[in-house]
C-alpha cells in the first residue's frame with residue numbers, strides 16, 4: 001500500500017540559509033559551528049586574552065578568495081556580480097595600457113601574507129574558496145603547500161581541476177578538508193548548472209581522490225593524507241530539487257564521499273542591492289513539495305529523512321547575542337581577490353566594511369589597526385541592533401555557542417578531539 005502523504009511544510013516564509021551536513025563516517029551534523037566557536041573561546045581564555053579583544057596577530061580561520069575567475073558558470077553564483085565587475089575593470093585597465101593588474105591576487109602578495117600569518121601564530125585554518133574557482137589561480141598548488149606548513153587547509157572547489165592535487169599522495173595530503181560544490185549526478189544535470197560538460201572530469205577527480213586517500217589511510221592510518229575528509233555540498237535550486245535523491249545517491253553511495261551536505265541555494269548575490277528576476281531559491285511550496293517527496297518515497301533513507309526534518313526547523317539564526325564574538329574576538333577574516341580584508345562573509349565586497357587591503361599595506365598594519373577596531377565595533381553594534389545579515393552569515397551558531405560557554409551553559413570541547421576530527425580549524 002502506498003504510504004500516505006504527510007502534511008507538507010507550512011507556507012510561511014522560513015529561514016533560507018539552511019545547510020544540512022551529515023558526516024557519513026560519524027553520523028554527526030558537520031555544520032553546527034557552535035563547538036568550533038566554543039573551542040576558540042576556550043583557547044583564548046587559556047591564553048588570557050581579554051573577552052573584548054581579537055586574537056592578536058590574525059584570525060583563527062583565514063578565508064582566502066584568490067581569484068575572481070571561474071572555469072564554469074553557475075547562474076546562481078553568489079559572487080557573479082562582484083566577479084564580473086572585477087574582471088571587466090581589469091579589462092578596462094588593460095585597454096588603457098595598464099597590464100599589471102589581474103582579476104586574482106598577485107602571487108607575491110599572497111605569499112607575504114602567508115608568511116605573516118605563520119609568524120603571527122594565531123591562524124589555525126586557511127580556507128581557500130571564492131570569489132571564483134580557487135583552483136584556476138596559477139599559483140594555487142604552491143600557495144596551498146605553503147599554507148599547509150602552518151595551518152589546516154580547507155579547499156572549496158567545483159572539483160573540475162582537482163587533478164592539480166592528485167599527482168602524488170604528499171601533495172594531496174596538504175589538504176585537510178575538501179568541499180565540493182556538487183551540482184549534478186550525470187552529464188545532463190551537471191551541464192545544466194555549469195554550462196559546461198564537466199561531469200566526467202569531476203567524476204574521475206573525485207574517484208581518484210577517494211582511492212588515494214583510502215589506500216593511504218589503510219597503510220598509514222590518520223596521518224597527512226589519511227586525515228583528509230571530503231565533503232559534497234549538494235546545491236539545491238529551483239531546477240534540481242526533485243532530483244535531490246539522485247544527487248545524494250550518486251555522491252554518497254556511488255562516490256562514497258565522507259560527508260554529504262545539502263545546501264539550499266539562496267538568492268543573495270554579493271554587490272546586488274535589488275532582487276533579481278531569475279530567482280534560484282526554492283519557494284515555500286517547493287520546499288514543502290521536497291519534504292513530501294522525501295517523506296513519502298524515501299522512508300528508509302536516514303539521511304534524507306533527517307534533511308526533511310531539518311527542512312521543517314526554523315533556525316535560531318535571528319537570535320541576538322551580547323557580542324558578535326566571531327568579529328570582536330577575531331575568529332574569522334576573509335580576503336577577496338581585490339585584496340580587501342573583511343571580518344564576516346555578508347560584508348564581502350562592501351568596501352565600507354573593508355578593514356584594509358593587502359595590496360596596499362602589510363598584514364601587521366591591517367590586523368589590530370584602528371580601522372579594524374572601528375569596523376569590528378560597527379559590525380558588533382549592527383548585530384546587537386538586529387540589522388546584520390544573519391541569513392547569509394555562517395557564524396551565528398558559533399556566536400550562540402560562545403555565549404552559552406561564557407554563561408556556563410556549555411562545556412568546551414576537547415581541543416585535541418575537535419582538531420583531529422577535522423573541523424576545528426575552520427570557521
Ligand SMILES: C[S@@+](CC[C@H](N)C(=O)[O-])C[C@H]1O[C@@H](n2cnc3c(N)ncnc32)[C@H](O)[C@@H]1O
Nearest residue numbers: 076077078129130132133156157158181265266
Ligand atoms: C562562490 S563559490 C566559490 C568556490 C568554488 N568555485 C565552488 O563553487 O565551490 C563559494 C561557495 O558558495 C556557494 N554558493 C555559491 N552561490 C551560492 C548561492 N546562491 N547560495 C548558496 N551558496 C552559494 C558555493 O557552492 C560554494 O560552496
Ligand code: SF4
Nearest residue numbers: 070074077132133158
Ligand atoms: S563554480 Fe563556484 S565560483 Fe564558479 S560559478 Fe559556480 S559557484 Fe560560482
